[in-house]
Amino acid sequence: MENFDLIIKYLNNEANAEEKKTFELWLAESNENQKQFDSLKQTWLLSNQSSKEIQNINIEAEWSKINAHLKDNTQGKIKSISNKTYSRKSFLQIAASIIILLSIGTVLLSRESQTSIIFAEKGILDQELPDGTSICLNKNASLEYTQEFNKNERFVKLQGDANFDVAHNPEKPFIIDAGNINIKVLGTSFMVHAPKNSKYREVIVEKGKVEVKSKNKDGSENKVILVKGQKVIFDVETNSVRRAAIDQNYNAWRTKIFRFVDAPMHLVARRLSQAYHHEIIIPNQKTMNCPITVEGNKESFEVIIDRIEENYNREILFKKKSDRYEIHGSCR
Amino acid sequence: MTKNSKNIGLAKSEFEDLFKTYFVGLSAFAQKYVKDIDSAKEIVHDVFVNLWNKRATIDPKKSLKSYLFTAVKNRCLNKIRDDKKFDTSIEDLDTVSNQFKAEDQDHLELAELEQKIHSILMQLPEKCRAVFILSRYEGKKYKEISQELNIAQKTVETHISKALKALRLGLGNYLKLCITAFIIWLNKG
Numbered sequence: 388m389e390n391f392d393l394i395i396k397y398l399n400n401e402a403n404a405e406e407k408k409t410f411e412l413w414l415a416e417s418n419e420n421q422k423q424f425d426s427l428k429q430t431w432l433l434s435n436q437s438s439k440e441i442q443n444i445n446i447e448a449e450w451s452k453i454n455a456h457l458k459d460n461t462q463g464k465i466k467s468i469s470n471k472t473y474s475r476k477s478f479l480q481i482a483a484s485i486i487i488l489l490s491i492g493t494v495l496l497s498r499e500s501q502t503s504i505i506f507a508e509k510g511i512l513d514q515e516l517p518d519g520t521s522i523c524l525n526k527n528a529s530l531e532y533t534q535e536f537n538k539n540e541r542f543v544k545l546q547g548d549a550n551f552d553v554a555h556n557p558e559k560p561f562i563i564d565a566g567n568i569n570i571k572v573l574g575t576s577f578m579v580h581a582p583k584n585s586k587y588r589e590v591i592v593e594k595g596k597v598e599v600k601s602k603n604k605d606g607s608e609n610k611v612i613l614v615k616g617q618k619v620i621f622d623v624e625t626n627s628v629r630r631a632a633i634d635q636n637y638n639a640w641r642t643k644i645f646r647f648v649d650a651p652m653h654l655v656a657r658r659l660s661q662a663y664h665h666e667i668i669i670p671n672q673k674t675m676n677c678p679i680t681v682e683g684n685k686e687s688f689e690v691i692i693d694r695i696e697e698n699y700n701r702e703i704l705f706k707k708k709s710d711r712y713e714i715h716g717s718c719r
Numbered sequence: 720m721t722k723n724s725k726n727i728g729l730a731k732s733e734f735e736d737l738f739k740t741y742f743v744g745l746s747a748f749a750q751k752y753v754k755d756i757d758s759a760k761e762i763v764h765d766v767f768v769n770l771w772n773k774r775a776t777i778d779p780k781k782s783l784k785s786y787l788f789t790a791v792k793n794r795c796l797n798k799i800r801d802d803k804k805f806d807t808s809i810e811d812l813d814t815v816s817n818q819f820k821a822e823d824q825d826h827l828e829l830a831e832l833e834q835k836i837h838s839i840l841m842q843l844p845e846k847c848r849a850v851f852i853l854s855r856y857e858g859k860k861y862k863e864i865s866q867e868l869n870i871a872q873k874t875v876e877t878h879i880s881k882a883l884k885a886l887r888l889g890l891g892n893y894l895k896l897c898i899t900a901f902i903i904w905l906n907k908g
Binding site: 434435437 | 739747761801856876886
């Protein structure tokens, strides 16, 4: 259709005076021409019902993005922390499972070309390391390793919260640098928690065995070996290490399910902070130790804090201050 | 129906097809609710990741299209509700969901049209597609486009014609099936 270009120019309002005249003459010539114009106009109008954001979507790029987030488990099993099945790893002879919770404070973002960084920018991220170890990073956590990884040892730097399921290899020890402490895996798989801006480093062992190394104030080295059911807390400010009892809610950051019975407020606050990514401050020392009983089952942060306030007759209040929350109040 | 593990479960390749088929339509649909394109795409990503995590229980023979659109819509409504401050009352929630019911079908049809347009345009040579998008969706004049891309204005005209021809061909059936009233409405505008 020779007049196609002309019609489109007219529709796009790009026709000059002469072209407009030609077009109008053509249009008036016959009903057939009018029909052609109407049909083309319909397409033209329809095509306008979209936007550049949608039409510029690059499907291959979006697929690559999501592909990186998918766990490639050929049997399609959903891994749960307590009932771990190692079907896809059985050939690696995983002997034990260690779960460590660790708190880390500084962001490490190395841009050297030989360093790989896994950064969970948008939310919980599952990834696999070159040695077959699988990790689960909480939002904003990052893991860094160089190309030396898996040569003689497996060394990584962690900031944020993470679970590790370490592939068994006694020839190449798996070591995590978590800022102020190093964790060496003596068993096979473990979990590490490391929230940002926290002055605590927390290590919890669920199954297996780990060695936690730290430096005392006088520079001497401190080594602690943890086995199943043991927990250690490293205080960054005082450089001290102390053993503590495990609270069953260390997994709440991942499951959003928790149950506190007379738990101290600072612990509840820490777990809520890990799970919902809000900074929570307790200005008053007395409020810190208030015993709190509350349960949560995959609910939103607002619902939970409302529940706590309700349970304590509004004598405990969560106040929102710009980008963080403050807990005020007292308890009997 | 007996559960045979060979008959259910979504393979990676099937999942990939599903993703590539519906991603644009779902994003266009989500954008009608959440307005911001990045939030819209993120919601669609989340829905697919969730589907992947449940893949062992999915029957690939059943159509997942309505599941996907419903899941996206629900997440959009949740996001809208969460973005409002914490003191949203239960009453407000009901109002939000009821208001949308009437518009959902329109949004769905429009999103499907956008998906169709996207797939037609994707088959054009890259330059042709780019020129058409600049003209149609960024409202740029032929002269601007020819300057921006350093091509002759006649070339711009040719590209746009080619794109519209492809759209007319591809949307042909679409026109006949369900858009007549829609077009009458557009013509009035």
